[in-house]
Amino acid sequence: MKNTSSVKIDKKTLFFLIAPGLMIYAFVVIVPLFTALGYSFTDWSIGPNKHFIGLGNYAELIKDKIFWTSLKNNLIIVFANIIIQMGIAFLLTVLLTSKHTKFKALHRTVIFLPVVLSAVVVGYIWQMIYSSDYGILNAVLRMIGLESWIKPWLDSPKTVIFSVTVPLIWQYLGIPLIIFMSAVQGISKEIYEVCELDGVSGIQKARYITFPLIFDSIKVTVMLSISSNMLVFTHIYVLTGGGPGTSSMVLAQYAYNTSFVSMKLGYGSAISIGIFVISFAIVILFRKLTEVRKK
Numbered sequence: 001m002k003n004t005s006s007v008k009i010d011k012k013t014l015f016f017l018i019a020p021g022l023m024i025y026a027f028v029v030i031v032p033l034f035t036a037l038g039y040s041f042t043d044w045s046i047g048p049n050k051h052f053i054g055l056g057n058y059a060e061l062i063k064d065k066i067f068w069t070s071l072k073n074n075l076i077i078v079f080a081n082i083i084i085q086m087g088i089a090f091l092l093t094v095l096l097t098s099k100h101t102k103f104k105a106l107h108r109t110v111i112f113l114p115v116v117l118s119a120v121v122v123g124y125i126w127q128m129i130y131s132s133d134y135g136i137l138n139a140v141l142r143m144i145g146l147e148s149w150i151k152p153w154l155d156s157p158k159t160v161i162f163s164v165t166v167p168l169i170w171q172y173l174g175i176p177l178i179i180f181m182s183a184v185q186g187i188s189k190e191i192y193e194v195c196e197l198d199g200v201s202g203i204q205k206a207r208y209i210t211f212p213l214i215f216d217s218i219k220v221t222v223m224l225s226i227s228s229n230m231l232v233f234t235h236i237y238v239l240t241g242g243g244p245g246t247s248s249m250v251l252a253q254y255a256y257n258t259s260f261v262s263m264k265l266g267y268g269s270a271i272s273i274g275i276f277v278i279s280f281a282i283v284i285l286f287r288k289l290t291e292v293r294k295k
Helices: 011-039 056-062 065-096 104-116 119-130 136-143 160-171 174-185 189-197 202-213 215-229 234-239 251-261 265-294
Strands: none
Touching (some): 011 265, 056 265, 065 104, 065 160, 065 215, 065 251, 065 265, 104 160, 104 174, 119 136, 119 160, 119 234, 160 234, 174 215, 189 202, 202 215, 215 265, 234 251, 251 265
């Protein structure tokens, strides 16, 4: 009987199998990236005329206060998602993989449900929650006697960046949860059974067993979170439009405003390349730090 597991695929067949995916990836990612890189060296504005200006846009970018404010806001969102979202996801993973928890499938479904919602819909939902006039949040605070906590959540420069971060944490909580739960299911149950026989508490199991054994999955999830939150746009656009002022401006929206509102397409391309370089650098830095920790 022929062993099908040892059947080899020749190089030509393999090429034809992966060629469609590579072509789509090149068309969607590689070509726009290099196109934007080319435009970033020009002063292209409205019209077909483009003049090569070398690193002029990047020199302006370094002095651009709005760019650095937007980067700061992006970093706040990134770190809030890594610390709060990942922390909640890990705690929920420990709870939902416990043998004492009932209706696990229902809990997973409810938590993951917001992920499939449109970001525009989520933005409008949270806009209604935060509204100073008819918002649910201020109404609840007033109802329970916490009037001193009532704030113009989307109109205060001091709180707005944290207000727009909460919907992101809420909507995408299900993604790290599913990844962590899948990783935990790959851990041998015998390890947990031995721990229970030795009288290890649930907190100790989470800290010394679960966390180290799924650390690689956590690392991948953090890198995905960094790359996605450095490109966040829709939620901010719907909730505040980057305001008040530039208090909630993020890099992707600044690139959009520069390119398609101010029609400075060359400078907008430079901002986009800046986003790519900074995001890539943060991911590489995180990988290096985790490799040092592992050693």
